[in-house]
Amino acid sequence: MAAWLFSGLSLGVVTTVITVSYLLYSGLLTHVTVATGPPPIKKVTIAYKFRRGPYRNCWSLYVETSKIGPGLPQIGLFYDDPNKIPEPHCRYAVGSILSEEENEVDEEVLKRYETAGYKVFSFPEVTHAVTASFPYRTLLSIFLRLIKVVRPLQRHMLENKKKPAFPLIEIYKDNLIQFMVPLNEHNKFGVPEVWHGTVISGDLLPPLW
Known part of the structure; x- marks a missing residue:
């Protein structure tokens, strides 16, 4: 009986240590600095x-882009605040970064994305x-980012709402x-589809926050 109890306690301790270690490694206690x-x-x-739709549905596109262009940086653009805009109408775009600064786009990679229905x-x-x-x-890092980063970003934007700032x-x-x-240059971050069926004030997108 004592051996069984000791074995059970040891397993519980090991499980706890592994769980805590995983949480810490995933970024649970990471200090996030929001800066300008x-x-x-x-x-x-x-x-x-x-x-268009709930932002939680974006992960299928992240998975898809990672398969088309493994190793390429991935990017997501989120144009609406789901606390203010009904989820079915929230706008977002997800994809991969094909080139940065003056680097040329790899034509073979580009063709793979275009074949899969992606736009440039x-x-x-x-x-x-x-x-x-x-x-x-x-994978837990992806969920922790909502608590550790997105919410502090929201607070920062609300507390410093002197200029329009969007998209996320x-x-x-x-x-x-x-x-x-x-x-700055907010309107230049709107992919063409963002403007379709949207009432725009001036030449800018509705603020994200």
Whole structure:
């Protein structure tokens, strides 16, 4: 009986240690700094698919892009605040970064994306953005980013609502999830589908926050 009890306690301790270690490695206690300054990416060309609906549905596109272009940085652009816009109408685009700055796009890679129904679009370099980053080490990191990064970003934007800032952009690159919200050139980050069927005030997208 004592041996069975000791074995059970040992298993419980090992399970707890493994669970805690996994949480810590995934970024549970990572300190996230939200700052304003240069963005993590400059001019980029992306292959993307546009969707409307709940943001949680975006992961099927992330999986798809990772299969088409393994090793390429992935990017997601989220144009609406789901707390203000009904989920079925939320707009987002997900894809891969094909080239950065003046680097040329690999034609073979581009053809694979176009064959799979992806479109191509380029974003300009911006000088100022709200930025943050989070380690991308496990699948749990993806869920932790909502608590550790997205919510602090929301608070920061609400507390410093002096200028329009949108969309929310996340980049999966070099074992990091990098976030940026442009503070200028906003309308140039709207893929063409964003403008379809949308009432626009002036030449800018509705603010994300």
